[in-house]
Structure formats: C-alpha cells, structure tokens
Amino acid sequence: MSFVVPKETFSGKVLAVDFGKDDKKITIGGENTLPFLSFEGECPNKPAIAYEIQDCPPDDWPETVLNVYKDVSSDTVTWAKYCQDELKADAIALRLISTHPDRDDRSAEDTAQTVKDVLAAINVPLIILGSNHIEKDANVLVAAAEASSGNNCIIGKAQEGNYKTIVAAALAHNHKLIAMSELDINLAKQLNILITQMGFDKTKLITDPMCAALGYGLEYTYSVMERIRLAGLAQNDQTMQPPILGDVGMYVWKIKETIAPEADVPDWGSIEERGIAWETVTATSMILAGTNLLIMRHPKAVENVKKTIDELI
Amino acid sequence: MALTGIQIFKLLPKTNCKKCGFPTCLAFAMKLAAGGVEISACPDVSDETKATLGEASAPPIRSFALGTGDKAVKMGAENVMFRHDKKFVNPCAIAVNIKDDAGDDAISAMAEAVANSEIDRVGQKLRVDAISIECVSGDSAKYEAAVKLVAEKAPETALILNCKDAGTIEAAVKAVADRKPLINGTTDGNAEAMADIAKANGCPIVASANGLDALSALTEKIKGFGVEDIVLDSGARTAKDIVEHNTQARRAALKKSFKPLGYPVINSAIRDDAILEASIASVAIAKYASIVVISSIEKWKTLALFTQRQNIYTDPQVPMQVEQNIYEMAEPTADSPFMITTNFSLTYFIVSGEVENSKVPSRLAVMDCEGLSVLTAWAAGKFTATKIAQYIKESGIEDKLSHKELILPGQVAILSGALEDKLEGWTITVGPREANAIPTFLKSKVS
Incomplete structure (x- = not known):
C-alpha cells in the first residue's frame, strides 16, 4: 500500500478583509482550506495580531501585564505610540472602556476626540472597540466611526441588541465591522444575516463568536470556530465566511491563573510566565481553530504567538 | 474498511447454535458490525474468517x-x-x-x-x-x-x-x-x-x-x-x-x-x-x-x-460540572454577601471570576443542577424555589452567616417570590442578569 496525501477541496472560501491605510494596510482571511493546511489549498494571509490599549489607565489589569505599560498607559496616545514604535505592533485595538457607565461613563463626544488623537499619532491600522455595554456602545461607536472616517478602521462590537445604529455608522464612514454573538454558531449566523440585510457588505464583516480563556470555556470557543469554518468552507455557507476575531487578552487577563501570586498557589509556578503562557496558549489554540485576527496584551505572548505563526505557514 | 452486518453474516457458520449468546448468527453479525462484541465469542468460526474479521474490525487507529x-x-x-x-x-x-x-x-x-x-x-x-x-x-x-x-x-x-x-x-x-x-x-x-x-x-x-x-x-x-x-x-x-x-x-x-x-x-x-x-x-x-x-x-x-x-479532550456532549459546594472568595466574614448559581463549569468559572475580580469577600453557593446553566436548569426544573430552599437549609450555611440574604441570578428573578415563601426568614435579592455586572453589584452592596 502506498501513501497518497489525503487532500480535501472545499467549495467555499473565507472572505479576505483589509483594514488600515497605505503600506500599513493588513489583509486577513482569504483561505480556502482549514487553518494552515496549505498542502491542499491557499492560505494567502497569516493571522494578524493587534495590541490592546485602553482610553484610561488599565487599573483592572493584573500586574504582569500592567507593569509592561506602567510608564505609558496614563496617556492613551503615548500608549498607542509605544505599541507602534517600541513593540512594533502591526495593528492597535483601542478599547473605549472608560465609556462604560460603571467605569467613568465618559461621553461619546469625549471619546471621539481620543480616537482622533490616537489616529493622528499612529499609522498602523486601528481597531476601535466599545466597552461592551449594549446601549452605551450604540452611541460611543457611532461617534467613534465618525471621528475615524476615512481611516478604514475596524469598529465593534455590534451585537444583537445594538447592531442597527453601529452598522449604519460603519456603512456611512466606510469601516469594517465586528459582529459579536455569544458562543453559538446559529446566533453568529443570524447576526451576520441581520447585518447584511441592512445593506452592509458581507466582505466588510468580521465574526466574533466570543472568546474564552484557556481553562474557562476555551473548548466552546474552539469548537464554535471550527464549526463556523467548516460551514463556510465545506458547505459554502456564505453567511459563515467572514474572518474570525479572537479577543484573547481581555478574557485571559482577569482569571485566577493570571492573577494569583505563586505564594498562594505554589503548584502553579511563576506568576509572570504563567500569565504569558496562558495568553500564548489561548491565542495559539484560537488560530488553530480558525481565528484570523487576535487582540492581545502582553508583548512576550504576542512575540511567541508570532513565532508560532511563522512556524505554521 | 469495516464490514457490514450482512457481510459478516456470510462468513459465519449460520448454524444459529446460540453458543455466542445471541439467538441467531445474524443477530451476532449485527452486533459484531456495531463493535459491541468480539468474534472470539463464536466457537465454530474458522481461523481464516477470524483473521479476515479481525483485520476488518480493528479500530482505524491502533490503541x-x-x-x-x-x-x-x-x-x-x-x-x-x-x-x-x-x-x-x-x-x-x-x-x-x-x-x-x-x-x-x-x-x-x-x-x-x-x-x-x-x-x-x-x-x-x-x-x-x-x-x-x-x-x-x-x-x-x-x-x-x-x-x-x-x-x-x-x-x-x-x-x-x-x-x-x-x-x-x-x-x-x-x-x-x-x-x-x-x-x-x-x-x-x-x-x-x-x-x-x-x-x-x-x-x-x-x-x-x-x-x-x-x-x-x-x-x-x-x-x-x-x-x-x-x-x-x-x-x-x-x-x-x-x-x-x-x-x-x-x-x-x-x-x-x-x-x-x-x-x-x-x-x-x-x-x-x-x-x-x-x-x-x-x-x-x-x-x-x-x-x-x-x-x-x-x-x-x-x-x-x-x-x-x-x-x-472534554466530551462536547457532556457539560463539565463543578462540585456542589459553598465556595469562599477573598476570605469572607459572617457579614459578607451570599450568592447562588448552578454547577455548569462555564457558569461557575465566569461567575466566580467576576466575584474574584470584585475583590469583595463573598460566598458563592454552587448547586448541583447536573451541569446545566442557570436558565437551562430553571427550565429543566432543576433550579427551582423548592430545590434551592432545600439545598440552602441542608447546607448549614445559616450558622456561618450573620444575615439571611440570598442573592439570586438575575436570569431567574421570577423565582424570588416563591423562594421567599419557602425559605422562611430569608430575604431574596435579585442580582445582575449578566456576570460582568457582578463586580459593580457587589461593590454597591458592601459600600
């Protein structure tokens, strides 16, 4: 018996989506096979990684990742420039967390200025995220979309409860859009359909099926992503072909494994490496399941995931 | 390739001797095809057939x-x-x-x-x-x-x-x-x-x-x-x-x-x-x-x-469960807030994570609902006022608390009235619907 490489060809293809401007523009997606199986198909664009920054000091981040940014995080623009110039970020994800009513409840107008200031200071592509407060995001993201008009940003996240105004704003200002649902392939599909029914071009969508940290439901995210990929590729389901987002950092850097000092949990080893490994392994698992765009926090985790990606292509 | 029951049947003695424990050779063949029995259970089958069937019935990846x-x-x-x-x-x-x-x-x-x-x-x-x-x-x-x-x-x-x-x-x-x-x-x-x-x-x-x-x-x-x-x-x-x-x-x-x-x-x-x-x-x-x-x-x-x-390697069909217990977060005292949720692991991880994030000393009762999430457990009749009341009474928690206030997940706010009736002397407070609102909720409770 001689070995014949068992290749599979798929009728569907992941949509290629670009964001950013000029020579810093990034394209994600475009593959017509499962992640990294280039022996049987095309994988033209590797997964991209954006550094997460916030519009206020990250007091709620654990020390391991807080310390990295302690000299720059008091000012959003300084922080953004640090990521771009020192950490060589390919993209930046600005989370407008201060707008959350339970945080500073900052107004949409204030936030718009921050978006403008950050855009003026950087030339890498920008992802603009709300605070994940359904009602507030509807205002904040509309103002942010306007403030960043013409910059080909990714805006998000549009959810079932607020997508209409956010979709309209992304449409008006020519941005890409993240559609987020909660760990359910049918909800992800339904939201994509609702959004495209508003006249939003499906080639400008990015699906966020909701991330989970290693040990905290990673298997659900992993399987939902694999099923979305298979639906888009094998069944050629047009509504399941946008690239996938893995918003890794915010889920990883709040769990016990990234917070508890070694003195409290001696069996878990060094808190520093533990946190970095946690973000790294979570992100690596996500890209194997189909994630095209990662949002991460710790530079060493980013570095190791990049090295892993380089090994994978 | 695995053989079908009929293909296997053709290779058997067809004597219906019942020595294998099945009423007919066909029934035995069907069970063999499904992988529920070994060919060695048939005493009369030829060595040649055994080899053929052994090869065909071997798992695709050797173990x-x-x-x-x-x-x-x-x-x-x-x-x-x-x-x-x-x-x-x-x-x-x-x-x-x-x-x-x-x-x-x-x-x-x-x-x-x-x-x-x-x-x-x-x-x-x-x-x-x-x-x-x-x-x-x-x-x-x-x-x-x-x-x-x-x-x-x-x-x-x-x-x-x-x-x-x-x-x-x-x-x-x-x-x-x-x-x-x-x-x-x-x-x-x-x-x-x-x-x-x-x-x-x-x-x-x-x-x-x-x-x-x-x-x-x-x-x-x-x-x-x-x-x-x-x-x-x-x-x-x-x-x-x-x-x-x-x-x-x-x-x-x-x-x-x-x-x-x-x-x-x-x-x-x-x-x-x-x-x-x-x-x-x-x-x-x-x-x-x-x-x-x-x-x-x-x-x-x-x-x-x-x-x-x-x-x-988790079984995707079986929800991961957490052991039923009253979990203590950040060294609670007798005055600390007391909450309840179900034992679906994801529910537990998310809720306990948010409670820990709040840094408010608290107790979280995790009730055995066969690994179902809050709303599903309620719909399935496993997270009802009667069952919650029984669990709270039997848990012995009353001795550890200076208060009798139970915080219920917002998703099952509907249970609060019935639960107050069944848990005499207790105040039932409806907590947030979503876990990410827990830190704010807890901070406001203790401030």
Whole structure:
C-alpha cells in the first residue's frame, strides 16, 4: 500500500478583509482550506495580531501585564505610540472602556476626540472597540466611526441588541465591522444575516463568536470556530465566511491563573510566565481553530504567538 | 474498511447454535458490525474468517498503552477529525526529555519532579506522563545507568528510550523491561534489530522516517517483523509539519482506512524558549498528537498544557460540572454577601471570576443542577424555589452567616417570590442578569 496525501477541496472560501491605510494596510482571511493546511489549498494571509490599549489607565489589569505599560498607559496616545514604535505592533485595538457607565461613563463626544488623537499619532491600522455595554456602545461607536472616517478602521462590537445604529455608522464612514454573538454558531449566523440585510457588505464583516480563556470555556470557543469554518468552507455557507476575531487578552487577563501570586498557589509556578503562557496558549489554540485576527496584551505572548505563526505557514 | 452486518453474516457458520449468546448468527453479525462484541465469542468460526474479521474490525487507529500500571497512558483509538463530532478519546501524553549526559543530579531531579508533578484541576488528576531518556553520550553503560536512575526515581512513570543504537537500546530495555518502555530510535536502517528487541521484551516502538510516505513503508516493515504496537514519528520539525503530517495521517487512517498510518503519533515540541515550547506543544495537543515531548516542566508550563489538553479532550456532549459546594472568595466574614448559581463549569468559572475580580469577600453557593446553566436548569426544573430552599437549609450555611440574604441570578428573578415563601426568614435579592455586572453589584452592596 502506498501513501497518497489525503487532500480535501472545499467549495467555499473565507472572505479576505483589509483594514488600515497605505503600506500599513493588513489583509486577513482569504483561505480556502482549514487553518494552515496549505498542502491542499491557499492560505494567502497569516493571522494578524493587534495590541490592546485602553482610553484610561488599565487599573483592572493584573500586574504582569500592567507593569509592561506602567510608564505609558496614563496617556492613551503615548500608549498607542509605544505599541507602534517600541513593540512594533502591526495593528492597535483601542478599547473605549472608560465609556462604560460603571467605569467613568465618559461621553461619546469625549471619546471621539481620543480616537482622533490616537489616529493622528499612529499609522498602523486601528481597531476601535466599545466597552461592551449594549446601549452605551450604540452611541460611543457611532461617534467613534465618525471621528475615524476615512481611516478604514475596524469598529465593534455590534451585537444583537445594538447592531442597527453601529452598522449604519460603519456603512456611512466606510469601516469594517465586528459582529459579536455569544458562543453559538446559529446566533453568529443570524447576526451576520441581520447585518447584511441592512445593506452592509458581507466582505466588510468580521465574526466574533466570543472568546474564552484557556481553562474557562476555551473548548466552546474552539469548537464554535471550527464549526463556523467548516460551514463556510465545506458547505459554502456564505453567511459563515467572514474572518474570525479572537479577543484573547481581555478574557485571559482577569482569571485566577493570571492573577494569583505563586505564594498562594505554589503548584502553579511563576506568576509572570504563567500569565504569558496562558495568553500564548489561548491565542495559539484560537488560530488553530480558525481565528484570523487576535487582540492581545502582553508583548512576550504576542512575540511567541508570532513565532508560532511563522512556524505554521 | 469495516464490514457490514450482512457481510459478516456470510462468513459465519449460520448454524444459529446460540453458543455466542445471541439467538441467531445474524443477530451476532449485527452486533459484531456495531463493535459491541468480539468474534472470539463464536466457537465454530474458522481461523481464516477470524483473521479476515479481525483485520476488518480493528479500530482505524491502533490503541495500546504507554507504560504500565495505574499511571499507564492509553493512546490511539481516535475516531474523528473534529472534537465537536465526537469526544477525542485518549488525551495526549506529555513527556519530558532528558539527556543521558546531564549528570546524575540533574537526571534525579528531573525524574523526581516528574514523579511529583501531579496536580488536581476540576476534579481530574493531571501529571507529566512520561520521561524520554535521550542517548547523546554514545556510551552504552552511561545510557543504561541513566535509564536505571530515571526508572528508580520515577517508579510509576512511563519511559521512552530514545537511542538509535540497537546494542545500547537492548541493554537499556532489558534493565527496565518490566516497565515496557517505548523504544524510540527505529529507522529503515535498524528496523529489524529494533523490532526484535521490542518483540522479545513486549515493548511498543516508535517508527521514525522523513515524511509520511517513507513512514508508511517503515511501519509495514516493522509490522512484518512481528511488532504491531507502533508510534508514528514523521520527522515533523516545525509547527507546520506537526499540523500537516498529523492531519494527513489521521485522515488517511480514518477516511481511507490506510492501515500503515493507523497508529498514535509522537511529536517533539522542544524549543530554546520555554514559552515558545509551550505554544508549539499546544499545537501538537490540539492537532492529534498522542505524545508530545518537551524539554522542561516548569509548573506554569505544565499547568497551561494540562489545561489545554483537558479542554480539547472534554466530551462536547457532556457539560463539565463543578462540585456542589459553598465556595469562599477573598476570605469572607459572617457579614459578607451570599450568592447562588448552578454547577455548569462555564457558569461557575465566569461567575466566580467576576466575584474574584470584585475583590469583595463573598460566598458563592454552587448547586448541583447536573451541569446545566442557570436558565437551562430553571427550565429543566432543576433550579427551582423548592430545590434551592432545600439545598440552602441542608447546607448549614445559616450558622456561618450573620444575615439571611440570598442573592439570586438575575436570569431567574421570577423565582424570588416563591423562594421567599419557602425559605422562611430569608430575604431574596435579585442580582445582575449578566456576570460582568457582578463586580459593580457587589461593590454597591458592601459600600
């Protein structure tokens, strides 16, 4: 018996989506096979990684990742420039967390200025995220979309409860859009359909099926992503072909494994490496399941995931 | 290819003698096809038929153990490409490599660290499963001494003997034959000598070749020498090799019934940087490896890999459950808030994570609802006012609290009235609907 490489060809293809401007523009997606199986198909664009920054000091981040940014995080623009110039970020994800009513409840107008200031200071592509407060995001993201008009940003996240105004704003200002649902392939599909029914071009969508940290439901995210990929590729389901987002950092850097000092949990080893490994392994698992765009926090985790990606292509 | 019940029936004696325990040969054939019984249950079937059926009914990926005793690790027997189709069966063994010239102290220390590596996570005992001893000295006596030392210091751990010299391997295998070490170092050139050692000592063997084509030929060759417990080493070096080779081997075995690759897979994830090594090892674990070899076992690294393995190998059809208990967060006092939720692991992880984030000392009662989330458990009649009241009364929590206020998940606010009736003297407070609102809620409660 001689070995014949068992290749599979798929009728569907992941949509290629670009964001950013000029020579810093990034394209994600475009593959017509499962992640990294280039022996049987095309994988033209590797997964991209954006550094997460916030519009206020990250007091709620654990020390391991807080310390990295302690000299720059008091000012959003300084922080953004640090990521771009020192950490060589390919993209930046600005989370407008201060707008959350339970945080500073900052107004949409204030936030718009921050978006403008950050855009003026950087030339890498920008992802603009709300605070994940359904009602507030509807205002904040509309103002942010306007403030960043013409910059080909990714805006998000549009959810079932607020997508209409956010979709309209992304449409008006020519941005890409993240559609987020909660760990359910049918909800992800339904939201994509609702959004495209508003006249939003499906080639400008990015699906966020909701991330989970290693040990905290990673298997659900992993399987939902694999099923979305298979639906888009094998069944050629047009509504399941946008690239996938893995918003890794915010889920990883709040769990016990990234917070508890070694003195409290001696069996878990060094808190520093533990946190970095946690973000790294979570992100690596996500890209194997189909994630095209990662949002991460710790530079060493980013570095190791990049090295892993380089090994994978 | 697996035979159908009718195809099997044609090969049976058709006497309906019932000696197999089934009323007819056809019923027995149907059960055989479904994999619920062994052909050996039929006393009258010919040897030729037995061989035919044995070959046809063999699982697409051969299954056998790494190591011996309670801590032996089962490998192989996988049936699917994706975990959402069906549970991945036998979790990837994590093995650490040590070189025979590392010195007695370093070898002892590593073996002892492995022997003591067990931790508990969500009720499962997890540990480094195997030690690979690599021959770099080129000195048979030194290698044998290193193998013996590891075997002594890690008396229950599975052993992998990594050496290409048959003479050296033979002496080392004999020294630890009762441990059934996995012999790693067999290539096309030394296949017969290595297979003879494996056969004589009843050990499994790693077949190493460059690429799946050469590997297929080698496993057939080894099988021809009478050894069937084979582990595949395709020479995968990069993460890309790991993903491509492992995917192709599993596809060939499962979808094409290609027997020469129907074996468990071993991958090396050894890298200079410890975090990169963890990342590459996680690629192997997610993508079908049965053994992954790493070079060091820092606690943070093995914790991350154990956890990822547990996640990937969880049964997608059975919700992960947390033990029913009243969990204390941040050293609560008698005055601290008291909340309740269900024991679906994801519910527990998210709720407890947010409670911990709040840094407000609190108690969280996690009630056994067969692993269902709050709303599902309520809909299924497992998280009802009666059952919650009974659980709270029996838990003895009243003695620990200076108050009688229970915080109920916002999703089941509808239960608050009935619960106040059933839990006499208690105040029922409706908490947030979503876990991410818990920190604000708790902070406002204690301020």
